[in-house]
Amino acid sequence: MFTLNQIKEAHAKVKSGADFPKYIQELAQLGILKYTTYVSDGHTEFIGTDNYSLTSDARYEVLFIANESNPDQFLQYIKNHQQGKSDYYTLSKQAAETGTDKWVTDIINMTCTYYDKKGNEILVETIPGV
Numbered sequence: 001m002f003t004l005n006q007i008k009e010a011h012a013k014v015k016s017g018a019d020f021p022k023y024i025q026e027l028a029q030l031g032i033l034k035y036t037t038y039v040s041d042g043h044t045e046f047i048g049t050d051n052y053s054l055t056s057d058a059r060y061e062v063l064f065i066a067n068e069s070n071p072d073q074f075l076q077y078i079k080n081h082q083q084g085k086s087d088y089y090t091l092s093k094q095a096a097e098t099g100t101d102k103w104v105t106d107i108i109n110m111t112c113t114y115y116d117k118k119g120n121e122i123l124v125e126t127i128p129g130v
Contacts (some may be wrong), residue, residue: 001052002030018084021128024107034106039095040065042088060089069099069116075123 010026013019027035027046035046042059077094080086086094095103101117110127 002032002046002048002054004054004056006030007032007046007054007056014088018082020082024105024110024127028107033108034104036102036104038102039063039092039100042092060092063093063096065096065101065117066099067117069120069122071098071122074098074100074114078123078125 007027007030010023010030013026014023031048031052032046033048035044037044041062044056046054046056074095077086077091077098081091095114099116100114100122103112103114105112105127110129111124112127113124114122116122
């Protein structure tokens with residue numbers, strides 16, 4: 001079973017979106033199958049085998065999530081982040097601004113799916129291998 005400390009250690013190595021694939025690989029080695037991150041305050045629910053789960057604390061003050069999503073602008077923010085042009089908190093603020101409520105990272109299928117407040121998919125990405 002994984003711990004929040006193990007997850008924090010793995011996450012501490014992430015400096016930008018460019019480091020994301022290695023982070024995912026490390027989470028997989030810990031036994032994490034998927035996780036959901038909530039943009040409003042950055043808390044994350046991690047799910048492992050046998051329905052083992054942990055929830056992290058909020059990472060920042062509550063952000064207002066726009067009621068209407070702007071997938072095109074969000075995609076541009078994601079691309080910038082993946083190129084190392086923004087940090088995690090900046091991306092979180094940009095996600096909130098563009099109506100992104102949460103994202104679900106599926107480590108088994110290597111996808112990251114972003115959702116608006118209504119539960120509609122905004123974007124589905126394939127996580128590149130390392």
